[in-house]
Amino acid sequence: MSHPSDIEIARAAKKRPIREIGAELGIPEAALVPYGHDKAKVSADFIEGLSKRPMGRLVLVTAINPTPAGEGKTTTTVGLGDGLRRLGHKAAICIREASLGPCFGMKGGAAGGGRAQVVPMEDMNLHFTGDFHAITAAHNLLAAMIDNHIHWGNELGLDQRRITWRRAMDMNDRALRDLVCGLGGLANGVPRETGFDITVASEVMAILCLATDLDDLQRRLGDIIIGYTGEKVPVTARALKADGAMTVLLKEALQPNLVQTLEHTPAFVHGGPFANIAHGCNSVMATTTALRLADFVVTEAGFGADLGAEKFMNIKCRKAGLSPAAVVVVATIRALKMNGGLGKDALGAEDVAAVERGCANLGRHIENMKSFGVPVLVAINRFSGDRKAEMEAVEAFVRAQGSEAFACTHWAEGGAGTSALAARVAEVAAADRTGFVPLYPDAMGLFEKIETIAKRIYRAEGVTADKKIRDQLHAWEEAGHGHLPICMAKTQYSFSTDPALRGAPEGHYVPVREVRLAAGAGFIVVICGEIMTMPGLPRRPAAETIGLNAEGQIEGLF
Incomplete structure (x- = not known):
């Protein structure tokens, strides 16, 4: 018997009106800016009024290095949030918004999976509330104003060879990585080299995710260095008088988005920098708002702990004054086998030795996370084909690392599948620990x-x-x-x-x-190395199988 797909599960969800989700956290209906019945932005005025409230406990979900076998970090984040709420805790989830690039490329969606999803799934993976479009527009407004400034006499003396601000779009398009603009004669500007980055790598995306309010947003936008003069003097967006208009474009986008899980746990979904080419965390405003409204906030950082979690600790927590109470590292038996040297076609057979070899990757992530002075737990995202001996091998390895591992079945069972993990996370996170310290001091070179x-x-x-x-x-x-x-x-x-x-x-x-x-x-x-800030589409992009069915419903999103 085949299991329903993620999108089929999401489509069948009985969602509660977003005002009820807000009410669970104490957000009055008047403080919600609705986008339909099932999603809303939380107003800036309401968020400003929370500034004196104490913060709850912050739990970071990260993972081993990703493999084609899958790890399920977002799914575990959702399942853990649901599990904490099932135990009677006032819990909320904070995750990133999905980029259209990987949605139509390889990934196909970023809202969790199975019975541990954030909904509305289709909206979240497509246009959602338009935040990414606003970020793209603000980024490219600045790019347009740079070339316009040069066209009309270049009063600031910008050296066209030293312009560092590129253009952005929320799509994987390798053909736009490097190009020449301004061709076609005097009326079309001055020819120069430029290129595109994907929107999630834009500095505007990072600024939106690190800003604390509108004033901070405009200050940061004004500080953007877009290039240098012939004497190598930096030129800022503020010098071009672009910061005000960029802030106007981002005014609504700065407000965090509120949605819900399949089990109606409040979920803040806001911002979306990739963790391989950007800093990989959802917005500071979403996280701090959730922390002032809930006792436990479960958030994620992109990709493996060597990227997203490292940046979460050294950039986001440093900038926002946050201190995580616990870290959960996600692994699967299948992914550990791949890290142990097996190919994707050999993952079905029992192979305890391969699992044990692959545990070296997990062990390094545990050790790295502990070095930040934060307690670390392991979630084994369990698949139906996982063998008992393989699970026991991972649990024994984790015990030897001085940590604890919990088998989780949230994909199939929702929050009920994380009950043991959630209970231990709540216990560990509630303990009074102040040991968090970043990897390096500000003063280091x-x-x-x-x-x-x-x-x-x-x-x-x-x-x-x-x-x-x-x-x-x-x-x-x-x-x-x-x-x-x-x-x-x-x-x-x-x-x-x-x-x-x-x-x-x-x-x-x-x-x-x-x-x-x-x-x-x-x-x-x-x-x-060879990392690119503008990804390309794979040979068989997910876009080839995404479309509308006879009932007008979206098919092909994972």
């Missing part, structure tokens, strides 16, 4: 910060970078940006920069190809 991440999180032997890159980092330190944290842009599939190198490699080097200053967001982007 920029290149030393990069080396610290590479050596302590990736277990690299060292970092390789041209003199030009080292000189650029030094110049930014001289200009007063040396206190900024680092946002590593690296493959998600490995601790190394080689996506084929699974498990727990050591002795490798991290090659730094490029560095970008995100002065508005407040971090340095370090691009490593």
Whole structure:
């Protein structure tokens, strides 16, 4: 008997009116800006009035390095939130919005799965409340104003060879990575090189996710460095007088979105930077709002713990003054087998030895998360074909690491499938712990910060970078940006920069190809290896199987 698909489960959901979901957290109907009956934005005025409230406990869900076998991090985030609510806790979930790029590329959706989903699933994976469109528009407004400024005389003296602001769109389109604009004569502007990044890699996305209110948003937008003069003096969006109009475009987008899970747990879905090429966390406004309304807030950080969780700790928590109470690392038996060297076609047979080899990847993530001074638990996202001996091997390994593992069946059973994990998370998170500390201090040099991440999180032997890159980092330190944290842009599939190198490699080097200053967001982007800030579509994109059926319903979203 075949199981219903995620979209079939989501379509059959009996959703509660969004005003009832808000009421569960104490949000009055007047503070909700409805987008239909099942989703709404929480008004900025209401959020401002919460500033004096104490915060609840923050639980981060992260994972081992992703594999084609699947890990289920978002599904576990949803299942854990539902599990905490089933135990009688006032709980909320905070996740990111989905990008159209991977939706039509490989992933097909980002709202959880099975009986552990956030709904409305179709809306969340497509246009939702229009936040990504607003971010794209604000980004490209700035790009248009740059070229317009040059066209009308270049009063600020921008060096066209030193313009760093590119364009953005929320789609995977490799043909737009590098291009020349302004062709076609004087009326069409001045020819120069540029290119596109996907919207989730835009600094505007990062700014929206790190801003605390509208004033902070406009200040950060104004601080964006769009390029340099011939004398290498930075030129900002504020100098172009673009920050006000960009803020206007983002006014509604800054307000967090409220929806619900299949079990009616309140869920804030807001912002969506990728974790491999950006900082990988939902918005600070959504997280802090949830923390002031709920006793437990379960959030996720993208991809494996070496990327999303590292950035959650070193960028988001540092910037927002947050301190996670517990970390849950998600793994599956199938993914551990792949990290143990098996191919995707060999995952069905029992192979305890492969599981044990793959546990090296899990162990490194546990060790890394513990180094931040936060208690770590493991969720084994259980598949129906997992064998008892394989499960016991993982549980024994985790015990040897000084942690605890819990088999979870939330995909099939919803919150009931995480009851043991939820009870232990609540117990651990409620304990009075103040041990959280970021990986490196603000005062550390920029290149030393990069080396610290590479050596302590990736277990690299060292970092390789041209003199030009080292000189650029030094110049930014001289200009007063040396206190900024680092946002590593690296493959998600490995601790190394080689996506084929699974498990727990050591002795490798991290090659730094490029560095970008995100002065508005407040971090340095370090691009490593072959990672691209504009992905491409696969040979058989998910878009080929997405469409409307005879009843006008969307089919093909996972």
